[in-house]
Amino acid sequence: CVYIEKSKKDFYSKYLNQAFPVESSFHLNIDSYINAEIVSGTISNKQECIEFIGWTYFFRRLVRNPAFYQINGSENNVIQKYLMNLIDTTINRLVESKCVETDESGFELRPTVIGEVASEYLIDLHTITVFASRLQNTLSFASLLRLITDCDEFRQVVIRQNEEEYLFGISKLVPVGVQRPECDSPFAKAFLLIQAYLNRIPLPTRELLSDVKVIIEIVLRLI
Numbered sequence: 001c002v003y004i005e006k007s008k009k010d011f012y013s014k015y016l017n018q019a020f021p022v023e024s025s026f027h028l029n030i031d032s033y034i035n036a037e038i039v040s041g042t043i044s045n046k047q048e049c050i051e052f053i054g055w056t057y058f059f060r061r062l063v064r065n066p067a068f069y070q071i072n073g074s075e076n077n078v079i080q081k082y083l084m085n086l087i088d089t090t091i092n093r094l095v096e097s098k099c100v101e102t103d104e105s106g107f108e109l110r111p112t113v114i115g116e117v118a119s120e121y122l123i124d125l126h127t128i129t130v131f132a133s134r135l136q137n138t139l140s141f142a143s144l145l146r147l148i149t150d151c152d153e154f155r156q157v158v159i160r161q162n163e164e165e166y167l168f169g170i171s172k173l174v175p176v177g178v179q180r181p182e183c184d185s186p187f188a189k190a191f192l193l194i195q196a197y198l199n200r201i202p203l204p205t206r207e208l209l210s211d212v213k214v215i216i217e218i219v220l221r222l223i
Helices: 008-018 030-040 044-055 057-064 077-097 113-120 125-134 141-149 162-172 178-182 187-198 206-222
Strands: 100-102 108-111
Touching: 008 141, 030 044, 030 113, 030 125, 030 162, 044 057, 044 077, 044 108, 057 077, 077 100, 077 125, 108 113, 113 125, 125 141, 141 187, 141 206, 162 187, 162 206, 178 187, 187 206
Parallel strands: none
Antiparallel strands: 100 108
């Protein structure tokens, strides 16, 4: 039962009873998708990248609603040019992140060990690149934990209203704390909650307990 203002009744009736078009977010995560297909052997060159995209829901919506994807026009040559630029940009990023190697022509594609690890454990490409460049045997536990919790995987951790005070209180109890201004950062929150979990420090709210479960799942995957 939905209670609304009378003036909004028609809008919500339409919203509940009529289907709205669902757009794709494939292009926002294309690096990880293409890397996974290269690792699996489904894609071995740029032409196969184009063919693979042609079977996706993203391609169907791209043709039907090009303006949503910032494309001016629906002609075949315009769509084709957009896809070629998208593939070239994606492959360049994969090569720069050392997840994919190409031949001299840049056409043939093959995975690297780093790319295989990223695909196996669903790790963000930026994260795997940082790991490859910054992981050292001499890292302290605190530095290693900082490195892990600075990953993009924690960017979506929610900071609720007035939660900074709780986090700053936790910061005083864990072995490695943070400054008060950092307590509004999702990365600092992950850093503190993992320490609280490892040191069996009680958390003040049920919401933080739920957050710990999500954060630990991500940490285990990254480790």
